[in-house]
Amino acid sequence: MKVRYQLITYFRGHVKIVVRGKEIERFMNELIHNNIKIWDARRVSESSIEFHIHLNDFFKLRPLLKKTGCRMNVKERFGIPFFLNKFMKRKFFISGIALFLIGIYMLSTMVWDIEVIGNDSLSTEQILQEAEALGIHKYQFKFKMDDLDVVAKELTKNLPESSWIGVTMKGTKVQIKVVESTIPEELPLLNPRNLIATSDAIITEIFAEKGNPLVKVNHRVKKGDVLISGVIGDEETQEIVVAKGKVRGLVWYEYNIKVPLKQDVKVYTGNVVDRKYLVFGNKALKIMGFGSLEFEKSENILSKHMLGWRQYPLHIGWMDEKVMESEVVERELNMEEAQSVGIQQAKSDILFSTGIDSKIQAQNMIKVKEKDGIVYMKILFEVEQDIMTEQPITELNEIF
Known part of the structure; x- marks a missing residue:
């Protein structure tokens, strides 16, 4: 019952007031005589009292105050009537918030981006053109589009070069995934061949998928030696095949390197200019950091932040x-730093020329000296790498 009464009081509205005057007792008697209900009354001083009163009874107090010579101050206001009054005073602000939320909702119901993935021979423009004919395009409302499964089937039918197309909606982005029809590639006919060594080496690994291996691990070979022969069988049952396999070995490289002790190095001075932009789609509007730069040389770092609502990107943000x-x-290097720079340069050159599968197993500094501000080094590297190449078989006599 108490909760129900509190709700009724809240909807009707009530105020907390303080009444002051010399005839405060007479004022209270007038309230009782006129059947005006108050609650939470408490004496503040000998000549003042504080209490709560319903809003409709509040307007009945003026003649009683005039009659008893008392004065009144409103301390607090409660209830729906006062909330509605504040709302009406701020209706333009509230309306702006409502329109903003409606705008965000409308933006989230539109297609802002279309992504095509998986296409190779089919051009993206061709796929987007077919999708647009089926109602899939930028700035289209989602509720105006057909069922995406139906759209995917129509796209697959209209693009015979594809074997399957899937269309999905991810927030405000439509993703079109294409699986193209593949025609088996015709492998070129290979002539019979041997696999021979590309350089002097010691064998570390050999695997003959097809053909006759002529060397073993730890064998030393010279450039041009046959590693895997394309001739298999004995003299009576010989067969010539395309030799296939994998052969790796240790190869040695001698490098002559020179490194200047004085080198130019890029450093940052600590002077930084911050710029800020509002981002709308692919456009950016500068809002901070105007004016020309006085930097002779500089480097720019961008950081982009886009807003979203739930899982929907809004294509609005800042940068x-x-x-x-x-x-x-x-910068002037010492001898140790110069040697480190030279070794790293040589290693990068070795891995670039021998392939990413190569491994530098060891290095040996043969000679190092400094002259006229330049460090000269001679270094021997031991590298494990692929050491085979093809050799066509023209005559059997070349094999034996």
């Missing part, structure tokens, strides 16, 4: 740009 001043300074 931060840091422009950092840089300069080139001369």
